[in-house]
Amino acid sequence: LQMDNVSSMFFLSGLSETRNYRFIIFFLTLLCYCMILVINSILIVTIIIDKTLHEPMYILLCTFCMNGLYGSSGFYPKFLWDLLSPVHVISYSGCLIQALVMYSFACSDLSILAVMAYDRYLAICRPLQYHSLMSKQRLVKLVCFSVITPFCIISANIFLTSRLKLCGRHIARLFCVNWIIVLLTCYPADTTLNNIVAYITIIFYVLHGAFIVWSYMYLIKTCVNSVENRAKFMQTCVPHLASLLTFLVTVLLDNMYMRYGSKDLPQTVQNYIAIEFLIIPPIMNPLIYGLKLKKIQHRILRFLNFKIK
Numbered sequence: 001l002q003m004d005n006v007s008s009m010f011f012l013s014g015l016s017e018t019r020n021y022r023f024i025i026f027f028l029t030l031l032c033y034c035m036i037l038v039i040n041s042i043l044i045v046t047i048i049i050d051k052t053l054h055e056p057m058y059i060l061l062c063t064f065c066m067n068g069l070y071g072s073s074g075f076y077p078k079f080l081w082d083l084l085s086p087v088h089v090i091s092y093s094g095c096l097i098q099a100l101v102m103y104s105f106a107c108s109d110l111s112i113l114a115v116m117a118y119d120r121y122l123a124i125c126r127p128l129q130y131h132s133l134m135s136k137q138r139l140v141k142l143v144c145f146s147v148i149t150p151f152c153i154i155s156a157n158i159f160l161t162s163r164l165k166l167c168g169r170h171i172a173r174l175f176c177v178n179w180i181i182v183l184l185t186c187y188p189a190d191t192t193l194n195n196i197v198a199y200i201t202i203i204f205y206v207l208h209g210a211f212i213v214w215s216y217m218y219l220i221k222t223c224v225n226s227v228e229n230r231a232k233f234m235q236t237c238v239p240h241l242a243s244l245l246t247f248l249v250t251v252l253l254d255n256m257y258m259r260y261g262s263k264d265l266p267q268t269v270q271n272y273i274a275i276e277f278l279i280i281p282p283i284m285n286p287l288i289y290g291l292k293l294k295k296i297q298h299r300i301l302r303f304l305n306f307k308i309k
Helices: 019-049 056-073 076-084 092-125 127-133 136-162 178-183 192-223 227-260 267-292 294-308
Strands: 009-012 089-091
Touching: 009 092, 019 056, 019 076, 019 267, 019 294, 056 076, 056 092, 056 136, 056 267, 056 294, 089 092, 092 127, 092 136, 092 178, 092 192, 092 227, 092 267, 136 178, 136 192, 192 227, 227 267
Parallel strands: none
Antiparallel strands: 009 089
């Protein structure tokens, strides 16, 4: 039965098996969200107010943390509301907006990691040219590229989805996913253009990943024979690699499960796999950088010590 897209509501069935534990889950989720807000905000504020941290690496880190807050805002408030609500529904427009935020957040994370890899490549492999190649103007352009481009690309995907007529209302997830909305379209439906744009998007971000891998391979090759470069690599590149691995593992696990995973797994396990990329990276990234980058660590400790006094 074809639905009127504008007035339709989607039913999110991911919480159907957790009703008995919803208050415990609510408390843990609220705690998790508060941690994400606090630790990301601490890094953002520290970098903004301390002029000695107004360098490309730290500005990119600030953008990284802001993106973590952006992605979290697309999931946690709605999820917390659903935990206290007897019916888990979302409007059609709300579903599209949520899908836009989720996907653009993930793609922006990868773009920012690619720009970070480029920054480290210039700093370690071409130090004499670093300040001319990574000028303020270029940094602004790279930051805009890593934030605006993913948003525009995902907006195009979402727009193509919004043109399709739907015949289903149930989404077996905790949040809206673009490709699941496409699966709810009426048969037969011409989704050729959707698939083409989706594959172009995937290829574009796979190339991001390939660039990051190439950058770090080149960095490792450069740093092997230099004690000074090895120290720089361990201090500034290891956090990037940790963030990259965290991002890739969580996102790939979710995508692989969505396409090839068994539906016989308990709903709780399915839910955890689905939201890993919204829990682990936004918490781990600021902690990794806060603990590993001495300059950030000293500024935060000095700021907290000042507040305590």
